[in-house]
Amino acid sequence: MTIERGDIELAGVCKSFDGVTNVVDGVNLRIADGAYCCFIGPSGCGKTTILRMIAGHEDPTAGEIVIGGQNVVGLAPVQRRTAMMFQSYALFPHLTVRENIAFALRVRGMSKTDRLRAADAMIEKVRLTQFADRLPAQLSGGQQQRVALARAAITEPRVLLLDEPLSALDEQLRVQMRQELRRMQQELGITFIHVTHTQLEAIALADLVVVMELGKIKQAGPAREVYAHPHDRYVAEFMGGQNVLTGRVEKVNGASFVLAQGVTDGIEVPLPPRPTVSIGDQIDIAVRRDDVILVRPGQALPAGCKSPLPGRVLAIEYQGYFVKVMLDATPDDDFVAYVPEKIFFADPFIVGDAVLATWATDRARPLA
């Protein structure tokens, strides 16, 4: 009966609150024991609902949720060996840090001395010893988060569920607490499932990134795969860092195809391993923004680059180690180049300059 592992399987999970529309719509996913998994998507995409269903705060309308090999639908959180960290932490305002952390042990009937001793050990782990007798209202955001983490962890869960845990913190603290979450996850050796709408947070933390839209999973995979090889236009645009171009397939030859794009002679794109591209198809391709090379008209293109897109500089943003240059190269989509700082300032562009945007042909990828 007891759940010993933290691997999770979602099978055909659906959730509808009104019986008409599915907020979560047939989600299938496997999360390995001890993985750090991030659900990411815009608000209303169903990511928090999935989290709450795994936690046992909502029941799925259909489908199975399996934790450690056991279907947990209908079980209480404690029986599932899950614990949740709430978005605003939901610390009990009338209890001190120590009493908050000892709460789970208290409701289990553990004696006062035992539970306070256990709580103190946990308080030490999250480095809050000097705040043990304070009330939540007397703590900073970062300290509150650590209390919430400790309170959840004291139940010795196999799965810890975090609902936008960093959204209440300011930027600097967010980066700091991000590392702390990762450290805790590795220390506890349990599965973390983390819901966020910040792309940077997801790819910085997760072993498994799950991108969602309208109740469905758009792509699930390692952070680098989701960021560098987005499956379709939605994922590419949501994760950012990509230029998405659309066009009609003009030619398919051996290892590549040519995309007609109005403004240019055609863009050569390597074929995917299992090509499903045929002439006449309307197709999206993606080019990473940091793969784009800008040259002035008349200059020679770098080796391996073909079919440059002509355009004008619309705006320039200095970002520190790179410069974000926005172009009007594609009529309907944004086109952005991330130019390394040193290269940009060797021959800086100004707004209005005519430029050619190009990239090594093998850097373009067709999207589904």
Next chain:
Amino acid sequence: MSVISAGMPETVAPATRKAIAPSKGGRPWTFYALATVFTLYVLALYGPMICIYILSFQDIRGGLVFPMKGHSLHWFVDLFTQVRTGDVKGAFDRSIKLAILVTIITVVISFLAGLGFRRRFRGDAIVFYMMIGSLVAPGLVLGLGTGLLFQTLGLNASWHTSALGAQLSWTLPFGVLVMFAVMSRYNRAWDEAAYDLGASRWQTIWLVIVPVLAPGIVAVALFGFTLSYDEFARSLQTAGSLNTLPLEIWSMTLNVTSPSLYALGTVTTIISFIVIGASLGTIVVLQKKRGGGTKG
């Protein structure tokens, strides 16, 4: 000024000079106007009561109007010893008991209603308006109706049956409204966190909801007590043969023409202050207890 402006263009906004606030920290005239209004308001609010309190401390020659004749506690003694002033002690006893009964029922039902109304449910608006509706009914009419109903049903009207019911029709809606205001600051995530940590429903109520809402619950109790202790209109036709304190005072105004009446006013005020002080004290203690850990 002219020396400076010779060198500088007219960039200093002249409009700000026209604002109400004069320079150098003086108070604007509006402060004095509003302070006068406030002083008059406070006088009108407390003046009449203070007159009563002062006149209750006259000696045996005392009358019902100023000027004050001597000073002693004569009329307080008179109040509790003289038969002609009526059964003040008994009435006081009944009023306190009734108020405690009303307080307990109001607190329990308001708390449960507060819990129930955290979620929306079918017909919640109708239930809510039905609860609040009795506030707009004129108290005398409501009391009259209650008395009539008891008579029709062949029941004897008395302070602990019909008067209790009539008073609850007044204190419950207030209690529920206060409870809703208190509840609106309750974060439902606390319930979920408790459930997540393995607390049963009862444990959630006793370990989380009640302690978090404790100051609000004390406020509801205070409301219930003072509204009942003070209640006249609804009790008039429902108290039966034995009077509550407000009814006793009222009958005294009709047949007692001595400062005993004023002494009674002073005594009841002191009681009210004690009750309010105790309630506020409880809230302070509750909050101290929460913040008490800071030093440790």
